[in-house]
Amino acid sequence: MGLEGTVSAGTLYDKVWDMHRVAELPGGSTQLFIGLHLIHEVTSPQAFAALKELGLGVRHPERTVATVDHIVPTTSQVRPFADSLAEEMLSTLEGNCAEHGITLHGLGSGRQGIVHVIAPELGLSQPGMTVACGDSHTSTHGAFGAIAFGIGTSQVRDVLASQSLAMNKLKVRRILVEGRLQPGVFAKDLILHVIRSLGVKGGVGYAYEFAGSCIDALSMEERMTLCNMAIEGGARCGYVNPDATTFAYIKGRPFAPEGMAWDQAVSWWSSLASGPDAVFDDEVRFDAGTIAPTVTWGITPGQGIGVDETVPTPEQMAAEERPIAEEAYRYMDLAPGTPILGLPVDVCFIGSCTNGRLSDLRAAAAVARGRQVAAGIKAFVVPGSEQVAALARAEGLDRLFQEAGFEWREPGCSMCLAMNPDRLEGRQISASSSNRNFKGRQGSASGRTLLMSPAMVAAAAVTGHVSDVRELLENLCVFASAPAETRPVAMSPSLLP
Amino acid sequence: MSDSPFPFGPIPVLQGRVVVVSGDDIDTDRIIPARYLKCVTFEGLAQGAFADDRLELEGSHPFDRPEHQGASILVVNRNFGCGSSREHAPQALMRWGIRAVVGESFAEIFFGNCLALGIPCLSGDHATILALQQAALCEPDSHFSLDLATAEIHSQSPGAAAESTQRWSLELAAGPRQMLLSGQWNATGQLLSHDEELLRTAARLPYMASFTSV
Numbered sequence: 001m002g003l004e005g006t007v008s009a010g011t012l013y014d015k016v017w018d019m020h021r022v023a024e025l026p027g028g029s030t031q032l033f034i035g036l037h038l039i040h041e042v043t044s045p046q047a048f049a050a051l052k053e054l055g056l057g058v059r060h061p062e063r064t065v066a067t068v069d070h071i072v073p074t075t076s077q078v079r080p081f082a083d084s085l086a087e088e089m090l091s092t093l094e095g096n097c098a099e100h101g102i103t104l105h106g107l108g109s110g111r112q113g114i115v116h117v118i119a120p121e122l123g124l125s126q127p128g129m130t131v132a133c134g135d136s137h138t139s140t141h142g143a144f145g146a147i148a149f150g151i152g153t154s155q156v157r158d159v160l161a162s163q164s165l166a167m168n169k170l171k172v173r174r175i176l177v178e179g180r181l182q183p184g185v186f187a188k189d190l191i192l193h194v195i196r197s198l199g200v201k202g203g204v205g206y207a208y209e210f211a212g213s214c215i216d217a218l219s220m221e222e223r224m225t226l227c228n229m230a231i232e233g234g235a236r237c238g239y240v241n242p243d244a245t246t247f248a249y250i251k252g253r254p255f256a257p258e259g260m261a262w263d264q265a266v267s268w269w270s271s272l273a274s275g276p277d278a279v280f281d282d283e284v285r286f287d288a289g290t291i292a293p294t295v296t297w298g299i300t301p302g303q304g305i306g307v308d309e310t311v312p313t314p315e316q317m318a319a320e321e322r323p324i325a326e327e328a329y330r331y332m333d334l335a336p337g338t339p340i341l342g343l344p345v346d347v348c349f350i351g352s353c354t355n356g357r358l359s360d361l362r363a364a365a366a367v368a369r370g371r372q373v374a375a376g377i378k379a380f381v382v383p384g385s386e387q388v389a390a391l392a393r394a395e396g397l398d399r400l401f402q403e404a405g406f407e408w409r410e411p412g413c414s415m416c417l418a419m420n421p422d423r424l425e426g427r428q429i430s431a432s433s434s435n436r437n438f439k440g441r442q443g444s445a446s447g448r449t450l451l452m453s454p455a456m457v458a459a460a461a462v463t464g465h466v467s468d469v470r471e472l473l474e475n476l477c478v479f480a481s482a483p484a485e486t487r488p489v490a491m492s493p494s495l496l497p
Numbered sequence: 498m499s500d501s502p503f504p505f506g507p508i509p510v511l512q513g514r515v516v517v518v519s520g521d522d523i524d525t526d527r528i529i530p531a532r533y534l535k536c537v538t539f540e541g542l543a544q545g546a547f548a549d550d551r552l553e554l555e556g557s558h559p560f561d562r563p564e565h566q567g568a569s570i571l572v573v574n575r576n577f578g579c580g581s582s583r584e585h586a587p588q589a590l591m592r593w594g595i596r597a598v599v600g601e602s603f604a605e606i607f608f609g610n611c612l613a614l615g616i617p618c619l620s621g622d623h624a625t626i627l628a629l630q631q632a633a634l635c636e637p638d639s640h641f642s643l644d645l646a647t648a649e650i651h652s653q654s655p656g657a658a659a660e661s662t663q664r665w666s667l668e669l670a671a672g673p674r675q676m677l678l679s680g681q682w683n684a685t686g687q688l689l690s691h692d693e694e695l696l697r698t699a700a701r702l703p704y705m706a707s708f709t710s711v
Contacts, residue, residue, distance in 0.1 A: 300524075
């Protein structure tokens with residue numbers, strides 16, 4: 001193929017970085033070309049306003065893709081929204097996209113959804129790309145072997161104007177996970193376990209490369225869950241080397257290369273993986289088989305424990321972790337030594353860019369099937385995208401959840417960050433398949449969040465308290481192998497580019 | 498709240514009083530809760546700064562205490578600004594009056610967002626930051642001066658003799674320091690000045706030609 005730079009040695013991160021390097025900047029940072037820029041309604045309006053003020057246009061509108069996710073209601077999505085601020089944000093995005101020739105996958109398009117769900121399912125996220133978005137969970141796209149990271153609004157402005165960013169190169173830590181996850185243990189449990197072990201600031205200054213036999217066996221949707229939460233461990237990007245699983249997922253999607261171009265793409269993508277000569281700045285190993293379903297008890301994603309453990313005592317932790325643990329005991333109203341198993345919950349939320357994909361809904365449905373949401377529990381399912389919703393409906397998951405007493409909603413970010421009407425009230429406690437348990441995160445200044453896998457959320461919903469999903473699944477071998485990959489079968493021909 | 502204009506041009510020295518917000522892992526949801534992100538401009542974000550923490554502390558949060566009104570240097574602990582990439586967080590702090598943040602460590606995206614606004618984030622070791630916080634808490638009227646060239650902060654108590662000045666050494670990487678000192682912390686101009694290099698880079702990326710060039 002004779003492509004410049006394709007044979008460089010090193011890690012995938014090194015190779016992708018080198019190929020996207022535009023110039024060295026006076027301050028010592030590197031100007032990095034951005035292959036895919038994803039935008040949404042929350043972090044882009046001020047960037048477009050700044051462009052206008054500077055008299056600048058959008059450099060590569062065809063490499064900029066928009067959707068609306070954070071503020072959309074999940075009950076009625078009829079316009080105008082009841083919330084006039086939300087309506088203003090969406091209409092501002094629509095105006096900006098129309099003015100600059102940017103494709104907006106809007107409500108009802110069949111392609112709308114959480115930005116980190118739709119870009120992969122449309123085949124936009126590809127190996128070897130640099131992906132930027134004004135959202136910290138952009139690390140999700142690293143699942144494809146992309147270098148993907150969240151940026152602020154000033155940087156959104158810079159990418160719009162120049163299709164590039166001033167960046168500093170990260171170190172790379174290889175996280176080797178060997179063995180297999182036990183039945184009832186998911187990618188969410190794995191990443192919560194990694195963050196629990198390495199801490200919420202352990203990844204600062206690093207990109208996380210996830211590798212090893214466990215990672216090789218994960219589906220793309222599981223890899224997305226893993227990379228999505230790299231940022232919760234402080235690592236601005238996480239990635240997995242592209243392999244046959246990656247290529248099989250991308251093939252046939254609307255923006256995937258086709259024909260001859262497909263073969264060229266696979267050949268280039270394959271050349272990007274970290275080689276045997278790659279040198280890592282650090283390496284950490286985990287044994288997948290020892291990981292239990294994991295639940296957070298505190299106010300950072302690092303405060304996680306196995307479902308059969310108790311809330312740690314100050315004596316069980318490093319001195320520097322004690323102050324925030326003390327704050328967490330107070331805020332969560334949980335005493336050290338309390339078992340997490342059996343802790344009553346009020347709200348159960350299944351969705352988000354971490355766990356709002358079809359395989360997540362299937363895992364939760366396997367628990368909900370034939371059971372009923374416990375009395376007094378509000379439980380709801382928010383598919384990550386219109387496509388996920390369509391695929392789930394085609395399998396009858398919407399009916400299954402509704403028959404079990406869950407509400408079935410329209411796609412969006414929903415109660416992950418509660419910028420729409422879905423939120424906790426007062427001191428309610430949620431079992432949530434989302435990514436952050438920060439104080440006030442789910443819309444109530446005193447609301448409490450327990451992070452866990454979607455199957456564990458479903459287990460909490462039907463029992464009314466934190467439960468071990470392994471005890472609710474008679475046929476655990478359902479989960480012994482990776483669930484079948486979501487295929488874009490529901491795409492109608494009219495939606496193809 | 499500060500009346501001083503937003504950062505502009507070279508930033509060699511920042512002077513003012515200190516406000517301390519202690520605690521590790523203070524995330525951007527705490528710096529500004531998501532409900533304040535429902536906006537299409539950054540104006541008016543000052544009221545969202547630490548909104549839920551302030552609500553909880555009923556007037557005793559450092560940002561509400563009378564002695565800290567007008568403070569411009571925020572001193573924090575470890576991993577400040579973790580979580581969401583929202584630039585609304587530094588925007589809220591800036592609009593409240595903060596012009597520099599000093600702490601043990603910062604989350605990367607937050608650090609970059611601050612830099613893009615001309616707000617330096619300097620770091621110091623645990624003992625240094627504790628000593629600085631202690632000094633500021635003991636004498637909230639003290640005037641501090643943060644010198645970016647030397648990455649040093651010193652205090653001057655009101656009416657005290659010059660020899661009572663205390664100094665603490667901090668760190669700021671050479672790149673961001675140079676950008677702030679030269680006034681080139683806004684990257685847009687630099688990024689737009691490399692058009693040829695940008696075209697060359699795009700030309701060597703096979704996906705830019707839809708994998709069709711051989």
